[in-house]
Amino acid sequence: MIDAKVLRQDPNRVRASQRARGESESVVDDLLAAEESRRAAIGQYEALRAEQKALGKQVSRAQGDQRAALLARTKELADQVKKTEAAQNEAAAIFSKLLLGIGNLVEDGVPVGGEDDFQVLETHGTPRDFAAEGFTPRDHLELGQILAAIDTERGAKVSGSRFYYLTGQGAELELALVNLAVTMAVRNGFVPMIPPALVKPQAMEGTGFLGQAAQDVYHLADDDLYLVGTAEVPLAAYHSDEILDAAALPLRYAGYSPSFRREAGSHGKDTRGIFRVHWFDKVEMFVFCDPADAGAEHRRLLEWQKEFITALEIPFQVLDVASGDLGLSAARKFDCYGWLPTQNRYREITSTSNCAEFQARRLNIRARFDTGTAPVATLNGTLCAITRTIIMILENHQQPDGSVRIPQALRPFLGGRERLVPAR
């Protein structure tokens, strides 16, 4: 959630952010009104409570008529205290419900607009010229079938559409990618983590996934647990309700977990192969840091993503995502789009968001700074989303015979092999 102080002191900044996101501005006025009635109720409650407490002491010492008179007054007070307490809770509930609903304040410099208004910041590598090489590239599904690495038919038979099996070399490829990603993350100072993939509502709410993204989340109604769409959720909630040692920041975690996404509202989009699926595994970077360092840390996460994609020898671009496409919790987001030869365009392969203090406030994660106890900043970034990465590797490194060259960096994790080879 955004800072209630900012809301009070500079409501226009919140209005501007809402405008950039394409969200309602009037919610700001509703919030200010709710805040005012909440404060009024608190004032009344505190005054009554103080009197009640003072009288309570006298009651325990008083005798006879005096005691009876005091008891009559304290009874009256108790009644009023209950009423003001209820009023206070009601106003607070309205306030926090509204506050939880509004998106993070958009960082300065973010391009304004919707999904297509991103700005391309960088382009790395050069897409192969398959025409010059004299063959037409196969798409990842065809390659996956030739290599006996991807089985979507049986995935559909067992689990439905948008499910798949990674088989043989495909399964090996996932394990190799995970190993490479975790090895690089550890070298960069991350603590590797294998977090739970089912979480309580607070974790989901705290990370901002029950807002506009709620329709994309799997919920187990019998147990009131959610299947996470990213390790970001359990990693963020790891330190919930904790006060961290500021000297220990930044805390960097690399979580390997399955990611479950309902993909509601994307019917008919990217239906071929494993580009958009209901489940995939992912290695995710997550950082808790001093809010003053968040911008710099965000750039570092981006650099580590670029390092990983570069190691896999995939041509890619870095995008500065536009304000309307940030999601609830991000103040700024950079995406890396890898080259997809058969679509003749770049497609999303990683994403990194600076959530500033937005998630930390919701999850109650603070640190003791010199200036006092304050929320930390949280940042997340994909290191390796397995299915997308496999797609990019297969398509970009394919050979005319359907085999696939394994990028140098990955070979140590595949027993030194140089190629994935067609099955018989």
Added chain:
RNA sequence: GGAGGCGUCGCCUAGUCCGGUCUAUGGCGCCCGCCUGCUAAGCGGGUUGAGGGUUCAUCCCCUCUCGCGGGUUCAAAUCCCGCCGCCUCCGCCA
């Protein structure tokens, strides 16, 4: 899933039966000071945490805080209900 036990201010712990004197006891640890060739020991003092108000800052003030949430009561660590977590045992299970 069943039975029992437990959850108190960093750690350990008293208090809960029988509500008010709990503004929560004591020890350890930690901080400050004294003493002291140094260190240790000793002596004296301080030390729950969070939120808010005030202030340049300190001081100070208020509220909340005995696993969490309700309830009873003028008043709850203490009584009642629900929940959560941990431990032991049983059942089931990879």
